[in-house]
Amino acid sequence: MAQYAILLYGKAPADASGLTPEEIEAHGRHGEDVERLGGSFVSAFALQPSTTAVSIRADGVTDGPFIDAKEVVAGGYVIEAPDLDTAIAIAKLNPAIQQGGGVEVRPCLG
């Protein structure tokens, strides 16, 4: 077993309050996909819009996301899965993909 982070991206500022009730429900249901496909949840989080972000570099604190991009991180979750194919199969069912965004799968260290 290994841990994979699945990061959700949406069009900036990725404001979850813009989601319809159906879209929110789809995200809730996605939890079942994880178990059904042989993974398990480790942790999950959803973020406030990127306009609320603060970034910090050696030269100081600035407002806004770390990288200025058209698409920004909207949330993410860490799952445990036997291999990358299982993680991809789970990530493919993430509703963000049908909602104008997408997801990135990253193996966790250790």
Added chain:
Amino acid sequence: MNAVEQAVADAHRREWGLVLAATVRVARDLDLAEECVQEAYVAALTAWERDSIPRNPAAWLTTTAKRRAMDAIRREQAFKSKLPLLIEPDEEVEEMEEMEPVLEDPEGVVPDERLRLIFTCCHPALAQEAQVALTLRLVCGVSTADIAKAFLVSETTMAARMTRAKKKISTARIPYRVPAAAELPDRLRGVLGVIHLLFTTGHTAPSGAELVRSELVDRSLHLTRVLRDLMPDEREVWGLLALLLVTDARRATRSGADGRLLRLEEQDRSQWDRDAIAEAHELIVAGLRGGNPGRYVLQAAIASLYAEAPSYHETDWAQIVQLYDALLRVWPSPVVALNRTVPLAMVAGPEAALSELELLEAEPQLAGYRYLPAVKADLLRRLGRTEEAVEAYREALALTDNEAEREFLTGRIADPGRP
């Protein structure tokens, strides 16, 4: 080369992938497996000289390579492995137990693990250039130096690319297995794409003086045949094999004695490989049977119609346009739409083809694509719009590094009136 050296070289060309794939199951590490297989081939040189060439060289090589892998694992058991082992869900212990008798019985059948290896090398989590390189190295046994040469990068760059890819396989836990039925069509498309890229790289070298790098062409044909044997029911595999056969059938006639690129209408059809064209034809007929042909079957059918016409002017252009329409439905690509304008010009005239082509000029995917201005130039030339044609030829010239193509275009610019 003596008989033993020849036998080892043959086994290297034909069986490398089979031996490596079987060894990976024991080694559970691509680098270790590669090293052990390499050693097995070296050992074969002396052992076969001493004991005679075994009747099943692949079984001998596999047993030897697996033994070395097991020895290495035992030796290093005390050490913690640098990288996590390859993910490979089922039976690995019994594999080790059952291998011993193989050495006593050289007729023993080597279990064919090549599909696992091919699907792992062509995993979509790897960059396509890495997929191509890994496939050539691990499945075909081509040396890193030769792969680097074929793709016009330094050996160091190529070696680094492969190391990165192998590391990703192991750290991201890309499983060493054939994908499940639900994913298979998608993943097979990826594998076919890699083999096709291998072929086109060899067939039309994107730069350099030599038009055909026959090694790559031969490897990709061989690999497609292996895949056809391993997945005998996949019609798209038949389609790819047919496409490669029919394209390669024209290999000898694609350039003239002086190295100049010859257009299809100038090529000597009597020199085309009729056996290859006939084999492709059977595959295409079988592939079209049952309906809903896929992308490769349709591409092969188009290429085959070109190849089977007794002369350029007797080509069945109308049917080719129809096949392109079907191809666009399964593979809506601007490149396909551009290629369709060539037969369309023969059916509906260059004027109609030119207006279709002009619609495609806005496609971002075709920006900088050298065949767009080349096709446009030819249509303009046929319409007698010579000045505009020369301008388009110049545009195409600026976009290609291939010597044979450059020469062709330069000739066109110098004498645009020539038919």
